[in-house]
Amino acid sequence: TNTTTALATTGLQLHSILNYKNNILSQSLNANCNVFGVKKVCAQLSLRYDSDNNDDELSVNNDQSAFKLVGAYQVHPNFYIGGLIDQSDQKMPSNYHDTRNDPSLGLFASYSGQYDGRDYAVKLSAAYNNENYNITRDVLTNTEAGTGSSSIASEGVQLEITSALSKYQGIHLTGVAKLNYKNSNRKGYVESNAVDFPITYGAVEHNAVTSELNLYGEMQLDTQWLAGGYIGIEHDLSNKISSYSATGSYINSVSLTPQVLKTTRYQAGAFSIYALQTNQHIKLSLSYRDAPFLSEGLTSTAIQFVTAF
Known part of the structure; x- marks a missing residue:
């Protein structure tokens, strides 16, 4: 029973890491x-x-801090392509220790134009991340501190359509619709022989196809300051995660069902942009988004410097 309890803690911590990956x-x-x-x-x-x-x-x-570098090239007045590197450093749950923290890599392409007198943009993006972990089982009565190594690879693609909407009392409104696919896969692993009864863990994979709607509002405060915000809703069209399974001596087979999967999630944010000069600005932002598992939510604060060449 204590071994099963220890496995449950490690499994729930994995769900928190999957929130971070998402x-x-x-x-x-x-x-x-x-x-x-x-x-x-x-x-x-x-x-x-x-x-x-x-x-x-x-x-x-x-405790999750990150820096991101993004670059883009304008191939045509209506079309540009770009890429990014996002390097993060996070404090892990107690049973997980990252041994290789590779940056996330991404690519995107965007086309803009006008339809029926309204500006629009269509953007396609893709991203990939992979990290290695040492994973330790909790030590409870009559249990061992089994340790093994695994990796979690994450990838996603997204289609985004943006359209200018009506202006309301000086506020420029923009609608954004997104459709994305995300996958995270923790490989199966076996605990080291340092324990008498090592446990074998099956792979855990999370797949989700998600639709998202956001409404943005922006207002020009003066020649250099712009303020804005947004609200949004995200809904899973499909969301599948495999059970957290393990086998070993004296425990037969354990299969734990994922906890608290939230299929409809909300988000909101606010930002301010200060123009330093033409085609150069600083942006401050604060945002919140619900996470899929464990009734968690993530708040992000960021400062961004953008310049053109």
């Missing part, structure tokens, strides 16, 4: 750089801090 994919898929100069190049540097609203042993515990 957030990293969203940050990468939503990356953009669309201010261009005479050389048709856009460059962006951002620093971000993500915090988890749960502060217990199951969660990532309020």
Whole structure:
């Protein structure tokens, strides 16, 4: 029984890591750089801090910092392509220790135009991340501190359509619709022979196809300051995660069902942009988004510098 309890804790902590992975994919898929100069190049540097609203042993515990580099090239006045590197450093749940923390990589392409007198943009993006972990089982009465190594690979693609809407009392409104696919896969592994009764763990895979709607509002405060915000809803068209399974001596087979899967999630944010000069600005932002598992939510604060060449 104690072994099963220890396995349950490790499994729930994995769900918190999957929340973190989902957030990293969203940050990468939503990356953009669309201010261009005479050389048709856009460059962006951002620093971000993500915090988890749960502060217990199951969660990532309020400590995820990252920096992101984004670049884009304007191939045509209506079309540009770009890429990104997002390097994060997070405090892990107690049973997980990252041994290789590779940056997330992403690519995107965007086409803009006008339809029926309204500006629109269509953007396609993709992102990938892989990290290695040492995973330790809790030590309870009559149990061992079994340790093994595994990796979690995450990937996603997203189609995003943006359209200018009506202006309301000086506020420029924009509608954004997104459709994305995200996958995270923790490989199966076997605990080391340092314990008398090592446990074998099956792979855990999470697949989700998600639709998302956002409404943005922006207002020009003066010649240099712009303020804005958004609200949004995200709904899973499909969401599948395999059970957390393990086998070993004296425990037969354990299969644990994922906890608290939230299929409809809400998000909101606010931002302010200060223009330093033509085609160069600083952006401050604060955002919140619900996470899929464990009733968690993630708050992100960021500062971003964008310049054109």
